[in-house]
Structures are given as C-alpha cells and as structure tokens.
Amino acid sequence: MSRFFVNRPIFASVVSIIIVLLGALAYFRLPVEEYPELAPPVVRVEAQYPGANAQTIADTVAAPLEQEINGVDRMIYMASTSSDGRYQLDISFESGTDVDLAAVLVQNRVGIAEPKLPEETRRLGITTRKQSTSLAAVISITAEDPAKHPEYDDLYLANFMSIRVRDEISRVYGVGGVNIFPAKDYGMRIWLDPERLKARSLTVDDVNAAIREQNVQVAAGVLGRQPAPKGTDFELTITTLGRLTDPEQFGDIIVKRYEDGSAVHVRDVARVELGARDYSTVARFNGKQAAIMPIYQLPGTNLVEVARNVEATMHRLEKDFPPGLKASFFYDPSMFIRSALHEVNKTLIEAFVLVFLVVLVFLQSLRTTLIPALTIPVSLIGTFLVMAVLGFSVNTLTMFGLVLAIGIVVDDAIIVVENVERNMREHKLPAKEATIRAMGEITGPVIAVTLVLMAVFIPTAALGGLTGRMYRQFALTIAASTGLSAICALTLSPALCALILKAHGHDRPAGPVQRLLTWPGRAFNRAFDAATGVYAWTAHLFVRAWPLALLGLVGVLGLTAYLYTRVPTGFVPDEDLGFVVVSAQLPDAASLERSDELIARVASEVRKVDGVKDVTTLSGFSIIDGQGSAYANAWVVLEPWDVRVPKHRGIQQIMADIREKTSRMQESQFLVVSLPTIRGLGNASGFDMRLVDRASAGRAALLQGTTETIQAASGQSAIAYAFSSFRMGVPQIYLDIDREKALKIGVPLSGIFETLQTSLGSTYVNDFNLFNRTFQVTTQADARFRLQESDILRLETRNVNGEMVPLSTLVSSRSTIGPDRVTRYNLYPSATINGAPRPGVSSGEALKIMEAAANDKLPPGIGYEWTGMSFQEKRVGREGLVVFALGILLVYLVLAAQYESWTIPLAVVLSVPLVVSGAIVALTIAGLDNNVFTQIGLVLLVGLGAKNAILIVEFAKENRARGVSIVESAITAARVRVRPIVMTAMAFILGVLPLVLATGAGANGRRSLGTAVFGGMIGNTVLALLFTPVLYVVIQSTTEWVRRRVRGTAPEAASTPHTA
Secondary structure: OHHHHHHOHHHHHHHHHHHHHHHHHHHOOOOEOOOOOOOOOEEEEEEEOOOOOHHHHHHHHHHHHHHHHOOOOOEEEEEEEEEOOEEEEEEEEOOOOOHHHHHHHHHHHHHHHHHHOOHHHHHHOOEEEEEOOOEEEEEEEEEOOOOOOOOOOHHHHHHHHHHHHHHHHHOOOOEEEEOOEOOOOEEEEEEEOHHHHHHOOOOHHHHHHHHHHHOOOOOOOEEOOOOOOOOOOOOEEOOOOOOOOOHHHHHOOEEEEOOOOOEEEHHHHEEEEEEEOOOOOEEEEOOEEEEEEEEEEOOOOOHHHHHHHHHHHHHHHHOOOOOOEEEEEEEOHHHHHHHHHHHHHHHHHHHHHHHHHHHHHHHOOHHHHHHHHHHHHHHHHHHHHHHHHHOOOEOHHHHHHHHHHHHHHHHHHHHHHHHHHHHHHHHOOOHHHHHHHHHHHHHHHHHHHHHHHHHHHHHHHHOOHHHHHHHHHHHHHHHHHHHHHHHHHHOHHHHHHHHHOOOOOOOOOOOHHHHHHHHHHHHHHHHHHHHHHHHHHHHHHHHHOHHHHHHHHHHHHHHHHHHHHHOOEOOOOOOOOOEEEEEEEOOOOOOHHHHHHHHHHHHHHHOOOOOEEEEEEEEEEEOOOEEEEEEEEEEEEEOOHHHHHHHOOOHHHHHHHHHHHHOOOOOOEEEEEEOOOOOEOEOOOOEEEEEEEOOOOOHHHHHHHHHHHHHHHHOOOOEEEEEOOOOOOEEEEEEEEOHHHHHHOOOOHHHHHHHHHHHHHOEEEEEEEEOOEEEEEEEEEOHHHOOOHHHHHOOEEEOOOOOEEEHHHOEEEEEEEEOOEEEEEOOEEEEEEEEEEOOOOOHHHHHHHHHHHHHHHOOOOEEEEEOHHHHHHHHHOOHHHHHHHHHHHHHHHHHHHHHOOOOHHHHHHOOOOHHHHHHHHHHHHHOOOEOHHHHHHHHHHHHHHHHHHHHHHHHHHHHHHOOOOHHHHHHHHHHHHHHHHHHHHHHHHHHHHHHHOOOOOOHHHHHHHHHHHHHHHHHHHHHHHHHHHHHHHHHHHHHHHHHHHHHOOOOOOOOOOOOO
C-alpha cells in the first residue's frame, strides 16, 4: 500500500488535505463545554401548601409523593426539603438516562399519588420538570441610581425581568430554563383587617367566596351565530366584565348585602394592592436592589455559544429599557471554559514546539524533522471529525487527549523517517527506493503497535457510569488520533520521505540551519553514544545477574504497591472557577430583615477583598438549604484569571480572606465554599454526607448523631470544616384546638383551619390578568394583625347558626419548638453534613475520616449515605485499577495473537506496571492525589509502556530467530533500540511538561494528569530499559527449556540466561 503513495505523492497529500478540511469543518460545529454531560440527570417535583408548617408538609405531601416515586426506573437517589408552605423533591438518575423519559415516568407516579395530597396543594398544582443543573449565565437588573429612581424597587425589577426579559432569553437556542430571584411575581393582595371583619360579622371565608364568585372569566356568547334565520347579517360577540384587573375593581367586590340595600365591599374590610405573590426573598447586586436571573444550559449545546447569544440578546433588549435601568452579565461560566480551553490550546502549541525541538535534536536535520511536524496537525485536526461522528464535544477531557496525543502520533512518523534514513545510509539507496524498502519492513510493526495502543483505549469506552463517560471521551479521542497517525505513517510520511529526503553522500552545500546544527549535533551524538555504552554495560550486568535483577524488579513493584496505597485518593481536583459562595445561617427563627441586613454587611466587606469583582446577595435563600428567613447567601464573582494569577490571588487565598472577615461577625454561622468542579454534582465543593433515620429514632437522635459526628471530624487536622444546618427545632407556637367543644357549639373544624390559614398564612383564591400574563389573587391578614401571639386569639369564625365565635374560646396557645424544615433522603428523615478537607488533603482521605467518625458516634438506627460528588467518588472505588488491569490484559492478548505465543508477550506486560512507579513517585513529590485524571493517565501509560517494551522484545525476537544467543539478542536489542525509545520518550515527556507547569483556569486538572504521565513516562523509560531485557531473557530461556523437556530435543545454542 505504501508503494502506491510513494509513487503518487499528490494523492497522499490530497488524502491528508481532505482529512484536515473535514476535521476543521467539524471543529467549528462541535459543542464547547468544560466537561461532557457527566452530572446525573435530575427531575424536580415542586408543590405548595400555603400556611402549612414543615412537618405538616412532610407528612401530607412528601410522604405520599415519595412513596410512589421511590424506585422509578434508573433512579440512584432522591432528596427532598419541606419548609413553610413549600415542598421540593429532586430525583437523580443514572448518568446517561434520557431525562425526558425520566420526567414522564416521575410524572406518572406523581399522578398516582395526587389524590392523597391536600386539596389546597392539588388546586395550586404539582409541577414535574427536568432540572437543568448547568449554569449558562447569571444576569442582574438594577437601577443605576436608586436614589434618582426609587420606583425601581425589587418588585418592579423582578416583574420587569419576568415580563420583558424572561421570554426572550428562554427562546435563545441552548437555554434549558431560567429562574428569577426574588420570586416576586405580581399578585393581587387582599390584606384583611380582622377587626373590621368582626365588626361586620364576616369571616375570611366570606371574603374568599365573594372573590371567587365575582372575579370569574365569563363566556357571554354571540348574537347571530349559526344556526340563525336567513338574512342574519352580523355575528356580534358579547363581552362583559369578567376577571378583574386592578385594585379598585377588587375593592368594589360586594362581600355582604343588607336588607336596606347597603353593602359591605372588600375595601371596607381589607386593603387591596398590586403587590407580590411572595415576599420571602430579597436580592441585591453590589448593594443595590436587584432582580437576578440564573440561566441554565440545554444539554448537548455549545455553552460558549449559548452565553454569547444570551449576552447579545440582553444588549438588544437593553436598548428598550426605561431610563436608569441597567443589566449586568453578573456571572458567565463560559469565561472559565474559554480561559481553560485557551490554556489547553496554549499547552498544545507549547507541546508541539517542544516535540519539534526534541525530534530536531535527535535527527539533526530540519528537512527530516519537517516530516513528523507535518503529520502531527493532520492526525490532530482529523480527530475532530471522529469526535463529531461520536457525538463528542470540545471539552477539557478531549483537549487533554489531544495534548497527550502529540507525543504519541509523532512516534509513527519518527519510526518511518528513522528507518528510511537507515536504509539510505546502510544500503546507499536513493530516497524513493529506500522509502519503499523501509515501508516493507515497518508496515506490519506500525499496524501492530497501533492495534496495541487502540486495544488499551477503546475497551474503556464500554465502562458505565460517570467515570465511564470520562474515560470514554479521553480514550476514544486518543484512539482516533492514534489511528489517524497510523494512516499518515502509511500514506503521507512515506510520500514526504520520497520527496524531501536526500540520499546520503549527495553532494550538496549545507544550509544555514544544517551548519548551525553540525557542532551541537556532533557533541550531542558523542554524549548520547557514551550514555548508550554505559546503558549497554548496565543492561548486560542486569541480564547476567538476572536473579538479583528479578529481585530488584519485585522490590520496585512492591514499593510501588505500597506507595500506591499511601497516595491519597480523590475524584476530580477542585478548580478555581472564579466563583465563591458565602452562606449565612442566622439564629433560629431570625427574620428576613435581620438576614438581609447581615448579608449586606458581609457583601460590603467582601467587596474590599483583593480579587473580588462583583457581589450579589440573596436573603431568605441558601444554595445548600433552600428557602428560609434565617438564611442568606452572597455570590462572589472574582476577577479574571489573567488578572489574578500575576498577583497570586487564587481562589483559596481569596476564600481565606473572606473567612477572616466573616469570622468577626458573631451574629451568624458562615460557610465559605466554591462551586463543584463538575457542575450539577452538588451545590458546593467538598463532601456532602446525609445522616438518615432508618429506625424512626426521632429528631433528637438525628441531632445527637449530627453534632457528635461533626465534633469528632472537626478534631481531625485533615478536615478544614464540617457544618450542618440541621436543628432539633426552632421556636414555634402550638395551637391546641378543643375539637369537642367546637363540635358542641357547631363550629366546623374546616372553618377554624381556613381562618388560621388565610389570616396567618395566605390563601390562593383565583387569578387575574395583567400585562398579558396571569397572576394570583391572595388573601391574608394585614401585617399588623399577625405579629403577636395574642393576635391569633382575636380571630373569629362562624358556627352553623351564623353566630360569630372568637377563636379564644376554642383555641389555647403555648410556646414550643419544631422543625423549620424537614429534609428526607431516600424516604428517610435526614440531616446534611457539608464540609471540606484542608488544602493539601485529598477528598478521599476526608471521606474516610467522616465515615470513621460516623461509625463511631452515630446512635442506633441512624445511618449515613453520600450524595452528589461524594456519592460518585465512593462509587468509583477501585475502578481505576480495574481499567489499568484490563489494559494490561488486552495488551497481552493482542501481542499473544501477533507473536503466536503465550509466553513472549509476558516480557512486555510484566514491564508495564513499572509505569505506575514513576507516576506514584511524581504524585507524592507534587503532593497530589490519585484521582480520575491520574487514573486516566495510567491507562495511557499502559499503551506507551507496552510500546517501549515491544521495541526491545520485537528486535530481540528477530535476533533470536536468526540464531543469535538469547542474552546477546536482548543486549543488542536494548543497545540498538535505546535511541528511538529515548527520542520518543523525550518527545512525549517534554510534550506534557506544559501540563505539569500549568497555571490559570483549569490548572489543577491539567497538573494532575500531566504530573502522572510525566513521572510515569520517566519511570518507565528508565526502569523498562533495565528490566525488559532481563524479562525477555528469563522468559525466553524458560520457554525454550520447557519446550525441550516436552519435546525431548537437543539444546539450542545459548539457551540459558548464563550462556553468552
């Protein structure tokens, strides 16, 4: 085949040009994201029960829903939060599950449970939707000068964003969903005055019934609609006032009419205003009242393009904003991706340059070096076409694969060039004939080595789960580039060799580059030849003393195994995503006003920290615990990486400064965290442990277990912090209703409950239309009538005889405590413990410490489970070792098939574990953990380690077939092959050096992977060069000895390790 391309170099060039063109076209169509879709799909169920406390919602809403939903197909876990009036359940599914189908399955089960839910909950509706967990952007809208535009309060801003912005953003391709904070949709608020109701012998039910009756959409019909008498000329639609639209109209609703014709209107017993449906949150941007819109990405789309289109849409909309209103692109996650990919692209270029220089140093000819340099872009750019066919994206993993592939794809071209040069030098052939001869010698080995490498990478694509998806993108990217490299080695490289190379002895003047390389090249060759001689002597010594060498090999492998168990484990390294969350939890039952005042002070201090760009606060909400008046968050966006890196202001330094400032504020507990590296796996970095009450031991036992576990863990130096917001209860008021007395005097319990719910909670009555939207009408007692415990007893209801009855005659109150929220995990009441290891301590070590603390301190009946990132980390377990072992097994099987021998491949595969030695030592020196990235690197090293060993074993095997002694075959193979092995190893090692020295966005992941493969390749190159000849001699001698014993044949020459 290669002869065809040597004779038709233009054809070979056309093939390569087509590969490059198709790859380049595919590149611009590939989605761009930080990671492929790794986070488990999530379906969210939400419900409301206005006025109900957390425990009531847990009993009446959470329990029936979760009992039906539990066990839905491919579910891995579910977690719910019941708080005052609200319920939220997140069901997480196996990675790769069709989220649309999952949402349908959950909805079907919600439908089964719906008849068991409270009527008010059913009337408000239960929503089931797929939850996008990948942020595409966060937008804020504020008044440029709040003093000049006081009308731009958060109610106006939230509804302006909802009415004017939300729909436009939702239509941007790639947007999967949007939220708005504060959630202050317009609502017609009927603020009831209980004293006026009492004076007119009215109840809240009378008001609600009147509104339902008189605020109703009317279908009044049509005059003249067919069938109609002949000659009817017109059809006239009848319209009348149906749904009301403004506060005055609602105030005119008649609640009661007297016999004298007078009437009581809503305005006589209530204050009516166009307010907010909900007042539970407050948002600010850099201290100004604001509306915040988190925007989520649709899976499978290009995040960079989505963010760019969202920003363009906002710029277009902003032109029509009222004067003084400003939109800010508060948080853009694509900045991290763009910056991280920019760093990877820079690494790619640096690696290419370093590889080029290594090849130039070894080959000492610019003309010869150009051939590998030209084949590298063809293989790498063509890989984008394969990525597009496989449905991959341009992400951190695939780009890592391309960086590492540089050191691999250059090998095939080097093998071709070196063999052509050897044939021209030894056989005095012209370039074309030497190329044809060389390709006849190496076509088989090139294909064989490619098959070995692809045998390592491709099977990892069959792994399931989250780690399987990570391995798949990385491994198949390298496999594709390796395959294309082989194609180039058999087509483009020989064609270029025939065209570019000049026969040895050709009388031509040396060019300036050649003259420049002459003296350094001779010095390098002399030094390398001397080193080769030392190596040959050392290898000969190792082979002669093979028992000691094998003992040394066992010692190296034993030490490696020991160090492997000592290196801490992790999942993925924490990255500087440019975003910090400060979560505050105030004392139990603290008001929203207190929370807002405190978080505003926090934001003011945080803005003074060097490296902070913007701060958004959200009071009444926590990303960890959800909604609650005692919670508040500050979302801190940092300056770009290129600004912070020169100042050495990484995220850890900034978080330390923020913790120092919040530690001075004693009014609250603070938690300062960064976002998880893989978006969608939890809300914060660190670990996420759930204590579960499997034996109904009660909240007291759950609190005891939580407190003692945290205390035990916090005493460990490896844990930076462990934190839980779980409380036994918060101050509450218990109403003891005398049900027997109520029934005796004819007061329906439903009347008592509706009076309490409407007055102290709220009641959704019906809807009204405004700004072409539908909003809710809500009744509730005015604020001044629901401040004190005594206000409850002044409320009145009506008995069956129409007489007004004060609740004080039926109800007594007392102070108590109760949960402000009830969390459940997989059906069980639960408590959450969040925390993080200290810098330099791996997440795997932190998980072990937490597990030991829980096992030691948890009371009977209380267990624990992991969720989010921690769940995935525990699930991975020893999967990396399994993949590593699978790679070695496949290398062995491919070589066994190639050599038609079960024993010769052992000389290769027994040397492969040596790659771990260098990797583990490098990780230990760098203080890094053994995470998914390092395990991916070890899989890569299996192929590279096998490739180096194959070069020695293959040559030794050929020598042995020509009758050379086993020892001499091994020593000769080692001496002859040391130069190409060292050259390709140096090309790879220097190619990954930019990963080892990475800085900026995504640097931690690049360092983890780069350090592992850098150290592993150095270790393998040194150790494999020493031990592979020994392994070949021992295995070949043993094989021949067994064969002689079995066949009874005469001994062959030099058939034992001791024979020269």
